[in-house]
Amino acid sequence: MADTTREIERKFEFSKAASARRGLPDLTGTAAVAAVTDQGTVELDAVYYDTPDQRLAADGLTLRRRTGGADEGWHLKLPVSPGVRDEVGAPLGDTVPPALAALVRSRTRGAALTPQVRLVSSRHVSHLLDADGTLLAELSTDDVVAERGEATAAWTEVEVELADGVDPGLLDAVEKTFRKAGLRVSDAPSKLARALAETGAEPPARPDGRGPGSGDTAGAHVLAYLREQRDALVAHDPAVRRDLPDSVHQMRVATRRLRSALKTYRKVLDREATDPVGDELRWLAAELGVDRDQEVLAERLQAHLTELPPTLLTGPVRERLRTWNTARRSASRRRALDALDSDRYISLLNTLDATLDAPPLLDGAARSPRKTLRKAVLRDYARLAARIDSALALDEGRERDVALHEARKAAKRVRYAAESAVPALGKPAKRLAKAVKKVQSLLGDHQDSVVARDALRGLADQATDAGEPAFTWGLLYGREEALAERRERELPAVWAKASAPTLRTALK
Template identity: 60%
Template sequence: MADTKREIERKYESDDSGLPDLTGVAGVAAVLDQGVADLDATYYDTADERLAASSITLRRRTGGADAGWHLKFPVASGVRDEIHAPLSDRVPSTLGALVRSRVRDDALAPVVRLRTTRDVRHLVDLDGHLLAEVSVDAVHAERLTGSGGKAEWTEIEVELAEGGDPAFLDKVDKRLRKAGVRPCEAPSKLARALAETGGKGQPRKEDRAEPVTAGDHVLAYVRAQRDAIVELDPAVRRDVEDSVHRMRVATRRMRSTFKSYRKILDRAVTDPVGDELKWFAAELGAGRDQEVLAERISDAVRELPPALVVGPVRNRLRTWSTARGEDARREIIDVLNGPRYLALLTSLDALLADPPLRAAAAGKPSNELAKAVRKAYHVLAELVDHALATPPGKDRDVALHEARKKAKRARYAAEAAAPGLGKPASKLKSSMKDLQKLLGEHQDSVMGREALKELAEQAQAAGEHSFTYGVLYAAEQRRAEQVEEELPGVWKGTRGTAGI
């Protein structure tokens, strides 16, 4: 089993003078000596230090109160999510899976050993509650590959107590700076060890020059979506809220970009990748769609007067939601662990390393990007006009769903073009987002009615009342009608943003 905690800390350079007096820090009633611990940590990475390049650390550590395996993901400056697993001889499979999107099929091997003598102090308030742990770390680093270099240094580490106010670290920082202590330049012990023992050390970034041509802008957008997929992989595996949705959106954005910018990127290369993105989005979508429906129906039940909730409606909904949700999650994890997903990531890397640019890619953004955005809008316009002209019913539902998909494409086309086209593309992106949201509400109503019909049939088969499902169905029907009434006005409002 692995458990996770949020680590908020700051690191400082230290010399032989040791730890400055911190009793003067506001809120600190006492500084308690916790003794000295000897820590021995071996850090693992690929041969090309891929984890270090992403500011991720994976280590096996003995000594101290938290011996075991630790995997750390950056969240923000000085903030990391730390995932623990019990001590073992090999990298635990739970942690190996969380770095798979970066490591792929490459081996993880020891790269650096850090032996640290840690002198620990606790900063506590008047009630004896822990505010922060401060340690003076004497570090001995040894590179286990390549040069085999060694390095030594001493640093001060201040880690906020769990649930503490991050503003407290500012108070400690002020006191340390006043005593002449300065923050470390390296973001972590590993980064410093790698840099001082012959490794890369600091995170490496791809050469991402400022976009100039139309092709530059499209590739920058595609690259951002590839990065999002890779970075969200661990969050999806950990079932972090909204992570599946965000990953699915990244796949949609990329696939949509391939379609909108076929004059920029050769479709002979992008179409097969797009097909795989479509497959992957569908696999992710099963769980997300279920999530949205369950939340929608549950909210509707809560809003009903008690007299209209007849029978075990909440229990049936909970059972329906949980069973489907668990099945969907297992399927998603199976996909992430499968070879097809890894092959997709590899194909995205290859596409960005050797982009299939067409002649128009060298053109000015004001010409080539604008053409693609205008085309996406005109395709959408035809579909919306067709939907509005279609009588209410199933055919209109289908037409509005198609319009919704094209609204997304127009939005993503404008989003990709916005850095090159400026305010006009940004305005169109905003209006397309509003239109997409409205059409999405209509589609959610369509799907909600299908789910309610299924729930009613299940209730009837079990001898339960189906009255409440009928009430909810009628409310969903009315919401769809309201959207259809609002649509002409919202659509008319987009006309003023389409002049790119």
């Protein structure tokens, strides 16, 4: 993957009462700034690429090819939070680098990336230094000319970008000084956004939920939730490709929330139309799950090894675990990326969009959200109760393990249903979700122990075949077995709290 940097910056512009010709105020003495050094002027020429309908701009992403300056090349900027973006760079070339094209695939979906806007900037740069001469931030004043076809626009903007590790409070101090000099924080999140606006090419509006199922109805609530999860699914795609921490988990959660909601709200959306979408979401979750499950399993086994005193670590156990995990993670990550690179995945995203743009609403969609969503949540809750009762009635063993795993999945569905209903049902739904989450967590730890024991048995076999002691793997197996038994003993009490009548009656 190309180089990535985290940008924390703030953009300013001169108010109408002020003029760029007055220049900038001296920032010496602002917060920890002890000196401001002139770094000269550089000429920048950037061409911004997007789909013809500007899908990247609609989501706040920018992709450019820029010449001039020390970092000329291709740059993809991904929003993290207001004023914070990750910039992924690639060497200068004539075509969009494949690595960057892959990071925006969940948005472009096969549409061509072509030049949309050209920005030519004359940038005057200064460095803000502390008393030791350490760089705190880069201060840039840009005279910008934007060209989009025959339309042009020009403006001056000021940008302060923090150096690595600098307290973001410096930006607040700079802003206070700038305000007194007639500068204000720019309304535009990026140069591209301003260029599009000032050349008459506004980016496409984000979906606002109007149309079928609008208003204070069950359909409006369900569709708003589904759109939120669809957006999360798309947004986490680049993070998974970049192998960022917890990214696979978050993308998988969005996938599962979508699928769960399509099942839960079968009185709102026609299952005959949505079941095929749910099937594809299940496929995606499974493909992502292989990598996520291996990640969780390896972390669990490593933690257990760390807990053991050195005298109980016999043989090269850490090396064996590392080798085992590396081989499995390589295959599981490749599987996840293959899924994201597949035509099937793009078809799923397009079908999901089409379903939400023209939702197959049933009569229940027009009804009161409170009554309809409450019934849906309680229906899922009754399903969970039946599964837990069935599991607890079984003797310990493989059959009970499977039943508890099914109860865990049911608990997750109730939790998701309750969380999705919070806007309509308020605190009672939030309390139910919190209580059921404890059941889900307990059952999840139990299932993780079942999976860990299977892995430990395999590691013991590998060690034996290699002539290594298998003692440590057997010891961890026994600890996992004991942990699972404890979770089973704890379940009735945890479930009793989640099944308290007051939790259910509060929803009514």
